[in-house]
Amino acid sequence: MAASAAKIVVRGLAKEFADRTTGRAVPAIGGLDLDVLAREFVCLLGPSGCGKSTLLYVLGGFVSATAGTVLIDGKPVGPPGPDRGIIFQEYALFPWLTVLDNVMYGIRGAASPAERRARAEALIAKVHLNGFEGHYPRHLSGGMKQRVAIARTLAHDPDILLADEPFGALDTQTRTLMQEELLRIWEADRKTILFVTHSVEEAVILADRVVVMTARPGRIKADIAVPLPRPRDYDALVRDPVAIELRAELWRLVKEEVVRARGAG
């Protein structure tokens, strides 16, 4: 693939953090190269602390890199902006705003309040939360909160969606439903998605491509295409021989790194 054609181009990315107690530099990412095409769904898989989230934060513009280049549409990554939406595992909804107001917060530049409201309501319907517009986040379940967070991010219509283990805190059933829902939304309006996860199953269900990272300092260990047709059928995937094979391979790769990380830690 030609580097210039990629939506996101990462070259030689390194990130170090200062250890709070010793003051020494701890490498989180150590020389990482990655290309993500426009409208591609890429899952980042790797052991805890391998710098997956840090990579997302660098792409989001929240954290600056120690070395290397990060290009988005051929331009160096800038400060955070509405072109890149982010979804956190902990939802990060504004607790003082209702569901409707949280979603409306993300809507920019609409002509009138009525128009913004109408757009927010449409997004809320899209994530199946009709009837909950007036609820505050603390009255919602984890899955519902994450739906609101997704609607809020879609509200500013980002080019790129950065998802930091968004379903990691949900129970298995809710998680499955959320995966299906995310796929449905994405298949209708394909954005470039970089999705961090711990789960091999999740990566296979969602991604066009799964990037496996090494233990800290994070590098790319493997870059594996997911040759499964879309739209993905969750139930069929459970028994699909290709999917089974892929899960086994991914798990083998991740396990090596988990063991390595444990040995190092």
Added chain:
Amino acid sequence: MSAAAARPAWRALLRLRRGYSVLLVLAAWETASRAGAVNTFLLPPASEVLVNLWNLATEGRLLFHLAESLLRVAAGLGLAVAAGIPLGLWKARSRLADAVLDPVMAFWFPVPKVGLIPLALLFFGFAHGSKIALVFADALLPLVVATYHGALHTDRRLIWSARAMGDSERRILWRVVLPAALPQIFTGLRLAVTVSLLVVFLAEMVASSSGLGHVMIYALRTLETKDVFSALVTISLIAFLADWLVIQARRRVLVWHA
């Protein structure tokens, strides 16, 4: 959620209990005085004090002094809120502000503000100015400190989310950091209100020709003990009401808060 069903009954019981404690104090007071346990000049019966209070109130003089005290508290507290919240936010979000404000606050915190009463009188006169200045001086710090701590611990992800939605840092300060700090700000406000009342009555006792503090000290000098107690009851009522108002406001503003 089974506690929800029991809540109204429980609340009613709590309310009754609060009223009961007032009744108990009044009853003990009345009995002690009537039974002759205490000289009625030193401790006039509660009933007579309440009648006296009613007379003072209807005659209008007490209401004038009450209004004077409340005006001073409102002005001083209003200024403290207007200055304290922005200062606290600024201190939490700017390293420069933190560096500038920290030593000032460290110096200001232990100063016994009561000692400033003569200075306030000197600089701002015996009328409203000195009281407003003193209330401001005492109410400011709790508000700055509460806002600062509330703002400092704003969830980083909320700020990042706002940035990703294209918010400027200034907008984030008012739309994210301020609401996130509100629960703490209310705690600071409650403290500030209590302190404000204390300071205003004290300052009025020391040097003033109006206000409830003045009424109290004037009554003492003229040995009108019923007036002393009437002023005391009024002051207590005001303090109770002010605190209740803050709690109600908090409940309304923080409906979203667990």
